[in-house]
Structures are given as C-alpha cells and as structure tokens.
Amino acid sequence: xxxxxxxxxxxxxxxxxxxxxxxxxxxxxxxxxxxxxxxxxxxxxxxxxxxxxxxxxxxxxxxxxxxxxxxxxxxxxxxxxxxxxxxxxxxxxxxxxxxxxxxxxxxxxxxxxxxxxxxxxxxxxxxxxxxxxxxxxxxxxxxxxxxxxxxxxxxxxxxxxxxxxxxxxxxxxxxxxxxxxxxxxxxxxxxxxxxxxxxxxxxxxxxxxxxxxxxxxxxxxxxxxxxxxxxxxxxxxxxxxxxxxxxxxxxxxxxxxxxxxxxxxxxxxxxxxxx
Amino acid sequence: xxxxxxxxxxxxxxxxxxxxxxxxxxxxxxxxxxxxxxxxxxxxxxxxxxxxxxxxxxxxxxxxxxxxxxxxxxxxxxxxxxxxxxxxxxxxxxxxxxxxxxxxxxxxxxxxxxxxxxxxxxxxxxxxxxxxxxxxxxxxxxxxxxxxxxxxxxxxxxxxxxxxxxxxxxxxxxxxxxxxxxxxxxxxxxxxxxxxxxxxxxxxxxxxxxxxxxxxxxxxxxxxxxxxxxxxxxxxxxxxxxxxxxxxxxxxxxxxxxxxxxxxxxxxxxxxxxxxxxxxxxxxxxxxxxxxxxxxxxxxxxxxxxxxxxxxxxxxxxxxxxxxxxxxxxxxxxxxxxxxxxxxxxxxxxxxxxxxxxxxxxxx
Numbered sequence: 001x002x003x004x005x006x007x008x009x010x011x012x013x014x015x016x017x018x019x020x021x022x023x024x025x026x027x028x029x030x031x032x033x034x035x036x037x038x039x040x041x042x043x044x045x046x047x048x049x050x051x052x053x054x055x056x057x058x059x060x061x062x063x064x065x066x067x068x069x070x071x072x073x074x075x076x077x078x079x080x081x082x083x084x085x086x087x088x089x090x091x092x093x094x095x096x097x098x099x100x101x102x103x104x105x106x107x108x109x110x111x112x113x114x115x116x117x118x119x120x121x122x123x124x125x126x127x128x129x130x131x132x133x134x135x136x137x138x139x140x141x142x143x144x145x146x147x148x149x150x151x152x153x154x155x156x157x158x159x160x161x162x163x164x165x166x167x168x169x170x171x172x173x174x175x176x177x178x179x180x181x182x183x184x185x186x187x188x189x190x191x192x193x194x195x196x197x198x199x200x201x202x203x204x205x206x207x208x209x210x211x212x213x214x215x216x217x218x219x220x221x222x223x224x225x226x227x228x229x230x231x232x233x234x235x236x237x238x239x240x241x242x243x244x245x246x247x248x249x250x251x252x253x254x255x256x257x258x259x260x261x262x263x264x265x266x267x268x269x270x271x272x273x274x275x
Numbered sequence: 276x277x278x279x280x281x282x283x284x285x286x287x288x289x290x291x292x293x294x295x296x297x298x299x300x301x302x303x304x305x306x307x308x309x310x311x312x313x314x315x316x317x318x319x320x321x322x323x324x325x326x327x328x329x330x331x332x333x334x335x336x337x338x339x340x341x342x343x344x345x346x347x348x349x350x351x352x353x354x355x356x357x358x359x360x361x362x363x364x365x366x367x368x369x370x371x372x373x374x375x376x377x378x379x380x381x382x383x384x385x386x387x388x389x390x391x392x393x394x395x396x397x398x399x400x401x402x403x404x405x406x407x408x409x410x411x412x413x414x415x416x417x418x419x420x421x422x423x424x425x426x427x428x429x430x431x432x433x434x435x436x437x438x439x440x441x442x443x444x445x446x447x448x449x450x451x452x453x454x455x456x457x458x459x460x461x462x463x464x465x466x467x468x469x470x471x472x473x474x475x476x477x478x479x480x481x482x483x484x485x486x487x488x489x490x491x492x493x494x495x496x497x498x499x500x501x502x503x504x505x506x507x508x509x510x511x512x513x514x515x516x517x518x519x520x521x522x523x524x525x526x527x528x529x530x531x532x533x534x535x536x537x538x539x540x541x542x543x544x545x546x547x548x549x550x551x552x553x554x555x556x557x558x559x560x561x562x563x564x565x566x567x568x569x570x571x572x573x574x575x576x577x578x579x580x581x582x583x584x585x586x587x588x589x590x591x592x593x594x595x596x597x598x599x600x601x602x603x604x605x606x607x608x609x610x611x612x613x614x615x616x617x618x619x620x621x622x623x624x625x626x627x628x629x630x631x632x633x634x635x636x637x638x639x
Contacts, residue, residue, distance in 0.1 A: 066529055090535030097529040103580040106525075107308070110581065117523060118535040148308075170534065 015042045024071035032058045033230040045200045045207045047221035055230040056210045064095040064176045090118035094172035098179045102151035108162045109147035115169035137169035157188030177209040193220045218265040242266040315577035319591040326598035330368040366497035371598045377507045377552035379593020380514045382567025383586045387521040388545045389452045395568045396553035400459045403466035404435020405557040410470045414480045425502050425558040432554030490563035490616025503555040510551030517545045521582040565623030
C-alpha cells in the first residue's frame with residue numbers, strides 16, 4: 001500500500017520506498033547530520049553502522065518522521081513524510097526506539113494490541129482484523145503463551161520480542177529499529193536478529209536497523225550504510241563496506257577482516273585502537 | 276501488502292471467541308482481567324449510589340429517612356426538614372459528586388501525562404493559580420462569597436496551566452513530563468509566594484481566604500453547582516476523549532508518534548481537560564488535596580494501566596471519596612462540621628502512606 005496516492009499497483013522490487021534527500025539534522029543549533037542522501041528500496045534489509053555519536057540514531061529518527069530535518073526532506077513512497085498525515089505514515093512505516101519502556105503492569109497482549117492504533121478511529125474501533133492481526137503477531141513472535149504476562153516481568157529478550165510483536169501487529173511494510181539488541185546477551189541478540197531477518201525474508205518487510213555490532217550487522221543485513229560524523233561514508237553489500245581501511249578511517253580501529261566461518265560474511269577481528 | 280492480516284491468520288484458541296469485546300485489551304482471551312475491571316466498575320457505580328444516599332440522608336441535624344424521602348418525592352408544604360434536604364443537602368451532594376469526579380479524573384490525567392505516580396493536578400500549577408486568583412479577588416475587589424470567587428479562581432487556574440505549558444514546552448523537544456513538572460513546581464512556588472505576600476500584609480483578606488483554602492462543600496449553594504457544572508461536563512468529555520491517547524503516550528513519545536498519535540494534540544487536550552476539571556473543582560470548593568493523588572492508585576489496582584478504564588473509574592471513585600469524606604465531616608464533631616478538605620487530609624495521609632508501604636508505586 002502506498003500513502004496518499006491513487007496508484008493501485010504494489011511497489012515493485014527495487015522501488016524506492018524511503019529516501020533522504022540532502023537531509024540535514026540538528027538539535028537546536030548543533031548540526032548532527034549534514035546533507036545526507038540515502039535511498040531504501042522495497043524489500044531491502046539495511047543496517048546503519050558507525051561509531052557512537054555519528055548520527056545514525058538521529059538519521060533513523062528523521063527517516064521515521066520523529067525529527068524534522070532543518071534542510072532537505074525525507075520521502076516516503078515519493079511524498080514528503082512531514083507533510084503526510086502521521087496516521088497514514090503509521091500504516092506504512094513502523095518504528096521501535098532504543099530500549100522502549102512499557103508502563104508497569106501492562107500485559108504483552110495489551111502492548112501488542114496498541115500496535116493497532118493506526119488502523120482504528122472513532123468510527124472504527126476494535127475489529128476482527130485487529131483481533132486477527134494481534135493474535136497472528138503474538139503467534140509469529142512466539143509470544144502467545146506470554147500474552148497475559150506483564151511486560152515488565154519478562155526477561156530482556158522476551159521484552160524485545162513483545163515490542164517487535166507490537167510493531168508486527170501494526171502491519172507496516174517498513175520497519176525501523178534503533179539498536180534492538182541493546183542490553184541483550186549474545187544469544188538473545190541472535191534471537192532478536194533472527195526474528196527480524198524472518199520478518200524480512202518471510203513477510204517481505206523492508207527493514208532498516210541501527211546496529212552497534214558490525215559482525216552481526218554484516219551477517220544479517222543485505223546492505224550496510226556506514227556513517228561517520230554526520231556523513232554517509234560507505235554504502236553497499238557488507239563485503240564492500242566492511243573493509244580494513246574503513247575500520248581504520250571510521251572507527252579508528254586496526255583490524256583484520258576475515259570471512260565469518262559460519263555465514264561467510266565479513267567478520268571483524270580487532271587488533272588495537274589507532275591514535 | 277495492506278496489513279499483516281492478508282496472510283491466513285493463525286488464531287490462538289479462543290482468540291476470536293469474543294468479537295467486539297474488550298477494546299482496551301483487544302483480546303477475548305483476557306477474561307480474568309476483563310471480569311475484574313467490570314466488577315470494579317459495577318462496585319464503583321453502587322458505591323456512588325450509596326455515597327450519594329448517605330450524603331442526602333446524613334447531616335449535622337438528624338432527619339428521619341421518612342422525612343428525607345418525603346422531601347425528595349412530595350412537593351407539598353415545605354417544612355424545616357424538607358427545606359434542609361432540598362435546599363442544602365441535595366445541592367451539596369450534587370456539587371460533591373461533580374467536584375469529586377472532577378478531581379479523580381484530573382488526577383488520572385495528570386499522572387498519565389506526567390508519567391509520574393506522584394502526579395497531581397496541583398503539580399501543574401492549577402491549584403496555586405486558583406489560589407492566587409481568589410486572593411486577588413478578595414484583596415483588590417473585596418469579593419466575599421464562594422459564588423463570587425468562582426470566576427477568579429478559574430481565571431487563576433487557567434493562567435497557571437497556560438504558563439506551565441508555555442514554560443514547559445519552551446525548550447527543545449517540547450512539553451515533556453519532566454519539563455511540565457519542573458515548570459509547575461517553579462510556578463507554584465512563585466504563586467504561593469505572591470499569595471502569602473498579600474495575606475501577610477492584609478488581615479481581612481486572610482480571614483476570608485482561610486475559609487476558602489481549607490476546601491469545603493459547606494456553604495456552597497446550588498448557584499455554585501450550576502456555575503461550575505458546564506465546565507466539569509466539558510472536562511469530563513475531553514478526559515474520556517484523551518484516555519486512549521494516554522495509553523499510547525504511556526509507551527513513550529517516540530512510540531506514540533510512531534503509532535500515528537499527534538503528541539502535541541494529546542497534550543493540549545489533556546491539559547485543557549485538567550484545567551477545566553481541577554479549575555472548576557478548586558473554584559467551587561477551594562483546593563482539595565489527596566483525591567487526585569490517591570484515587571488513580573487505588574483504581575489502578577483493578578484496572579491495570581489501561582487509561583480507557585483508569586480514567587472513568589478514577590472519576591467515579593473520586594466522587595465516592597469526596598462524598599464519604601464530607602459525610603464523615605458532618606458527623607464527627609456534631610453539631611459542628613469538619614471541612615471536607617481537612618477530613619480528606621486526615622484520612623488520606625495515613626491511607627497513602629499505607630499504600631506506598633504495601634506495594635511499590637506503579638508508574639503510570
């Protein structure tokens with residue numbers, strides 16, 4: 001589905017769904033991202049990587065219309081996202097901020113049900129569609145048995161699953177995730193990323209995820225976007241982006257890049273910090 | 276794809292067994308919680324009836340139930356007793372119902388918007404603004420009746436909220452729970468300083484003001500009830516409209532915006548509702564503490580964090596609490612009366628301490 005257009009055809013593979021056009025982003029007077037261009041095609045799985053403070057989360061917020069650019073614009077399906085009614089955007093684009101917090105006592109089922117908000121209105125309250133979408137999202141993320149449990153009583157990994165389940169119930173083509181693996185141990189990081197990868201592979205979701213772990217980013221994403229100091233410095237397949245030169249330039253890290261023995265994707269083996 | 280429902284939905288057993296059921300939970304499977312909520316709502320409705328009946332039947336002067344019934348149903352020759360019931364107790368009960376409901380609703384909204392379990396309408400500068408309005412009315416214009424205070428209290432409450440909202444949203448990122456609470460605290464301190472400055476310099480104002488400031492239902496006739504009723508009704512409607520948005524804001528502003536909620540709109544509606552409700556209540560009865568603070572905590576114990584239930588139920592419990600406290604105040608020091616504000620503080624403080632000790636305060 002496209003926003004606010006009369007087009008009836010589904011987006012073809014390769015169609016640009018979300019784009020940043022010479023976007024500049026700032027908090028007050030502090031410019032964080034300068035003149036950045038980025039295109040995200042339908043059905044792609046992109047990871048944004050970069051050192052702390054490089055502006056990757058800020059960029060994700062702008063892509064999700066949470067932050068208004070001070071220059072340039074973000075286009076969703078060819079329309080300026082800031083001028084599209086926010087509820088229309090919410091039916092196409094879902095997002096999860098970093099470590100969201102649920103109110104105490106809120107059950108998993110209630111949390112996931114709230115993902116249906118963009119599909120409801122005063123005239124059209126809770127419907128069978130909503131019921132089915134919530135049930136399906138819970139089943140799909142393996143959370144159905146925990147539906148009646150309060151979110152704050154779950155483990156970190158289960159909690160993240162609950163939030164992803166909410167985003168799934170929202171039923172959007174695009175999904176933006178800001179560091180969904182923060183504070184999780186390695187096996188739960190894998191668990192969450194496997195789930196996101198399945199959303200991409202089996203449900204055709206277009207996924208953009210900000211990740212800290214380069215090896216996991218290289219393994220799961222089809223495309224890496226590397227940022228440094230508010231600029232986009234490299235973009236492409238993990239093998240093209242994750243080079244020893246880039247690690248030195250962007251992360252000040254001397255490292256070897258070897259093939260991941262399991263997935264064959266590039267794997268970073270740090271040597272020492274430069275400077 | 277248009278939504279995640281285009282694939283064949285895999286239903287959980289019983290997941291679709293309750294179409295059009297609990298919209299807040301959204302799922303028929305949650306029957307236990309649903310039953311608790313419905314039972315709680317039913318109990319509250321019964322309690323409102325009981326409290327209203329007591330408020331009409333019990334007073335500093337004993338009137339037999341037969342005479343009370345006669346006063347309410349028989350329009351015949353007025354006796355002293357029927358006049359007391361019709362002219363004093365019924366309006367007082369109606370005002371108590373409205374003001375209690377308003378304070379309960381305002382408390383639930385204030386706690387929801389500030390995401391602060393200690394959130395209270397007083398925190399948003401409303402009570403202090405109303406106090407300043409009344410003191411100025413007494414000091415500058417010589418106003419001397421509760422009916423005369425109403426508009427000034429209201430103007431003060433409105434000024435307080437608008438200033439808090441303006442200050443709280445001045446910085447980057449707009450109005451957030453923290454900036455609103457900080458602005459409210461700062462402005463309240465300023466308003467109370469002005470109030471004290473006037474009261475210290477003028478004894479006549481102090482005499483008039485001290486009867487208003489304890490918070491009372493006594494001495495407010497039907498005229499006061501009619502004056503504030505439209506504002507409380509408007510506030511009630513806005514509060515009910517605002518409740519679903521609070522459920523989204525409770526997930527954090529970013530998530531709420533991601534789900535298509537216009538955050539500024541929800542904040543503006545909520546603040547308008549709190550101002551109308553708390554402003555009207557304070558204007559009618561003076562500042563009454565504890566109702567807005569305690570009621571949402573008690574209600575949350577059976578509704579959970581869903582504001583679609585929490586907000587209306589807080590309104591009902593607020594009415595019950597205020598009416599019962601008023602009835603207690605009429606009987607404990609017969610033939611005199613204890614003002615409802617004092618009774619509430621005496622009951623409310625220990626109760627609140629017990630609540631804190633019993634369970635960790637749920638954040639909203």
